[in-house]
Amino acid sequence: MRILIAEDDAVSRRILETYLRNWGYEVVTTLDGDEAWRAMSEPNAPNLAILDIMMPGIDGLEICRRLRQLSGAITPYIILLTAKHGASEIVKGIEAGADDYLTKPYDRSELRARVQVGVRIVELQNKLAVRVKELEGALEHVKLLQGILPICSYCKKIRGDQDYWQTVESYVADHSEAEFSHGICPTCYETTVKDQLARFRAFTSQDSESAPIKRRLIET
Amino acid sequence: MSTELVSNDIFLVQALIPTAPTNSANLEAIDWGVLATLEEIREDGEPDLIVELIDLYIGDAPHWIEAIRIAVAGNDAPMLKRAAHSLKGSSGSLGVRQVAETCRMLELNCSDSAGKVEELLQILNREFAAACDALVAERTRRLG
Numbered sequence: 001m002r003i004l005i006a007e008d009d010a011v012s013r014r015i016l017e018t019y020l021r022n023w024g025y026e027v028v029t030t031l032d033g034d035e036a037w038r039a040m041s042e043p044n045a046p047n048l049a050i051l052d053i054m055m056p057g058i059d060g061l062e063i064c065r066r067l068r069q070l071s072g073a074i075t076p077y078i079i080l081l082t083a084k085h086g087a088s089e090i091v092k093g094i095e096a097g098a099d100d101y102l103t104k105p106y107d108r109s110e111l112r113a114r115v116q117v118g119v120r121i122v123e124l125q126n127k128l129a130v131r132v133k134e135l136e137g138a139l140e141h142v143k144l145l146q147g148i149l150p151i152c153s154y155c156k157k158i159r160g161d162q163d164y165w166q167t168v169e170s171y172v173a174d175h176s177e178a179e180f181s182h183g184i185c186p187t188c189y190e191t192t193v194k195d196q197l198a199r200f201r202a203f204t205s206q207d208s209e210s211a212p213i214k215r216r217l218i219e220t
Numbered sequence: 221m222s223t224e225l226v227s228n229d230i231f232l233v234q235a236l237i238p239t240a241p242t243n244s245a246n247l248e249a250i251d252w253g254v255l256a257t258l259e260e261i262r263e264d265g266e267p268d269l270i271v272e273l274i275d276l277y278i279g280d281a282p283h284w285i286e287a288i289r290i291a292v293a294g295n296d297a298p299m300l301k302r303a304a305h306s307l308k309g310s311s312g313s314l315g316v317r318q319v320a321e322t323c324r325m326l327e328l329n330c331s332d333s334a335g336k337v338e339e340l341l342q343i344l345n346r347e348f349a350a351a352c353d354a355l356v357a358e359r360t361r362r363l364g
Binding site: 008009010011012014015018019022052054083104105108 | 273277
């Protein structure tokens with residue numbers, strides 16, 4: 001996981017870098033707000049940023065606001081790390097778009113725990129983004145059947161887009177990825193097919209003289 | 221929060237860092253507990269992180285002190301606030317607690333009368349000198 005840090009104070013920056021590297025993160029270091037904003041605006045920007053508020057160039061709050069206005073699928077997780085104390089300062093930071101706020105001097109284990117929360121959220125966001133992309137890809141292959149379809153009350157044909165009547169199966173086949181295999185349901189077999197088969201058998205066996213002609217007719 | 225130490229704890233810290241500076245006039249300028257915490261993240265075979273941090277601090281802090289002096293002389297409250305805030309950050313990170321506290325006071329009182337901020341500046345100069353003595357002694361000990 002790559003983490004961007006923006007800190008103008010050399011001592012604080014070096015300590016923060018060392019902590020994060022020791023915990024196994026790749027660190028992108030920036031020395032002021034302008035440099036941080038440029039790095040976070042790039043296409044492959046880190047997904048997690050730890051920003052000071054008061055620093056030369058764009059301040060940390062303004063970077064939060066700008067990042068929240070970007071329309072990327074994944075928005076970075078932002079931790080403000082600052083010497084500004086007090087509830088009103090924390091509210092300002094969160095309202096500007098920060099996800100978390102930690103005041104200096106900070107406890108190392110608290111910072112680590114908060115970074116781990118950020119990493120979990122970023123990983124969850126990434127997983128969701130992959131799933132959304134997969135679903136979008138799947139939707140492209142699905143034709144939609146929706147709206148009111150005019151259907152004949154007798155023959156059950158459907159009036160299609162070009163104002164001509166189609167059988168249900170040809171209409172559905174044209175408007176979806178579905179295909180049909182034909183069969184006979186038990187009800188239709190009992191009410192219709194069974195009787196027709198019986199009559200057909202009786203017809204073909206009644207008259208031995210005319211039977212070959214009938215069979216030939218049926219075959220053709 | 222890193223281990224907070226009061227002056228009575230200094231001998232305990234000296235036990236944790238056996239050869240911490242013994243010049244008692246300067247000992248209280250530094251929160252040795254902060255340095256002890258930083259010592260924990262030092263990696264074997266890597267350069268001494270605390271020496272590196274002391275060098276960064278001693279190289280950087282005088283610029284902020286000069287900025288504070290100019291701001292006080294010019295009655296420039298925003299510049300004073302900015303410079304005091306920055307020096308407070310680096311001082312706090314390295315455990316230079318008295319300088320950090322005086323910077324906090326300067327930041328809070330940046331718009332006060334010239335007499336008040338000038339007095340704080342004088343205190344800051346004394347505390348910074350004491351802190352530098354302690355840090356340089358610690359640096360020498362570590363490199364020695």
